[in-house]
Amino acid sequence: MKIAIFPGDGIGPEVTAQALRVLETLSLPGLTLFEGDVGAAAYRRHGHPLPEETLEMARAADAILFGAVGDFACDDLPRALRPEQAILGLRSELGLFANLRPAAGFPGLEHLSSLKPEVARSIDLLVVRELNGDVYFGDKGERMSAGGREGWDAMSYNEAEVRRIAHTAFRAAMGRGKRLTSVDKANVLETSRIWRETVIAVSGEYPEVELEHMYVDNAAMQLVKSPGQFDTVVTGNLFGDILSDQASACVGSIGLLASASLGERQTDYGTFGLYEPIHGSAPDIAGQGKANPVAAVLSLAMLLRHSLGREEDAARIERAVEAILADRVFGGDLGGTASTEDIGDAIVRKMVTTS
Numbered sequence: 001m002k003i004a005i006f007p008g009d010g011i012g013p014e015v016t017a018q019a020l021r022v023l024e025t026l027s028l029p030g031l032t033l034f035e036g037d038v039g040a041a042a043y044r045r046h047g048h049p050l051p052e053e054t055l056e057m058a059r060a061a062d063a064i065l066f067g068a069v070g071d072f073a074c075d076d077l078p079r080a081l082r083p084e085q086a087i088l089g090l091r092s093e094l095g096l097f098a099n100l101r102p103a104a105g106f107p108g109l110e111h112l113s114s115l116k117p118e119v120a121r122s123i124d125l126l127v128v129r130e131l132n133g134d135v136y137f138g139d140k141g142e143r144m145s146a147g148g149r150e151g152w153d154a155m156s157y158n159e160a161e162v163r164r165i166a167h168t169a170f171r172a173a174m175g176r177g178k179r180l181t182s183v184d185k186a187n188v189l190e191t192s193r194i195w196r197e198t199v200i201a202v203s204g205e206y207p208e209v210e211l212e213h214m215y216v217d218n219a220a221m222q223l224v225k226s227p228g229q230f231d232t233v234v235t236g237n238l239f240g241d242i243l244s245d246q247a248s249a250c251v252g253s254i255g256l257l258a259s260a261s262l263g264e265r266q267t268d269y270g271t272f273g274l275y276e277p278i279h280g281s282a283p284d285i286a287g288q289g290k291a292n293p294v295a296a297v298l299s300l301a302m303l304l305r306h307s308l309g310r311e312e313d314a315a316r317i318e319r320a321v322e323a324i325l326a327d328r329v330f331g332g333d334l335g336g337t338a339s340t341e342d343i344g345d346a347i348v349r350k351m352v353t354t355s
């Protein structure tokens, strides 16, 4: 079993270090780890945010554990050299089109949600975000116009792209509450019209799943009004990016939510994938031991489940995380004083004492 570790920038290396301590605690036989450079760290060392050797390492692995990329010092670099190109490049080069972002409340954390506790208690949803298309990867550019410089980013989805993410979402819904909400902007966008018609066509193959459609503006409102109504949500790249950050504040903190990015490639143990927190490099708290490593640790649990077929180890990590949160081991993002390392310590200790 080969895992490529790409810690990246800012708090990326800090939270990844704690996930690696948790991985060590499992003492998995036959595991090899490779570490590679991504983001601003890679740009400084190799002149590119996603060097060829990193990409090769990714291709040779069964799974990737990714920290975060992004550095405000790189804001003026040409787009192709910006740190964010590392994660965008990995997602597209490796065909990782399905981004699973679960958002479920942790017992005892309801009072830390930005919602009323009784509303927060009801959250248990999965965002299935398409990851290889949309405005992210459409034609983009800059030209002169009568109004000065003008930029554009084309939004598009073709039927094949929508069909494959729809299948992922319907299958995920089958394994959950059998309800799927497709979020789009079909009242305005041609992209969304094709999206909606294609999702409806695919729904014929999943008669047990109850499908509804919701415009993205309403979905953003419903998510804070009554998040308990959602089970599985499928949406495009940009809407999914925004709604999942919003869902994290409903749970309690962006430092809590993990993600899996999957494609079609199978390995000897499961589905090849990249696993990362939904948060970024958080330059405002980097290097201060203030980052919550839970999202990174839970991303490791998703890696073990989806790519390495180790459900029991994944569940063991998730139980330990739930237990330390119930013990109120909180960092600054949850109003506590625990450092990144304290939280890692507590998770490791819980795993050792309760296994």
Ligand code: NAD
Residues within 6 Å of the ligand: 011, 015, 067, 068, 069, 070, 071, 072, 084, 087, 254, 255, 256, 276, 277, 278, 279, 280, 281, 282, 283, 284, 285, 290, 291, 292, 293, 295, 333
């Ligand atoms: P961010 O997610 O990095 O931070 C947003 C806010 O949440 C900040 O106040 C930060 O301190 C806080 N936060 C984030 N993670 C936290 C954690 N684990 N514990 C406690 N607090 C946490 O988003 P941003 O500030 O908009 O972006 C910063 C950089 O990260 C940018 O360069 C952006 O492009 C990049 N980014 C990268 C990824 C990725 O690598 N996948 C994701 C999002 C943003």
Ligand code: IPM
Residues within 6 Å of the ligand: 070, 084, 087, 088, 241, 278, 280
């Ligand atoms: C995320 C991030 C990325 C995205 C950026 C860094 C390209 O916000 O992983 O959610 O927009 O997908």
Ligand code: MN
Residues within 6 Å of the ligand: 241, 242, 245, 278
């Ligand atoms: Mn994001």
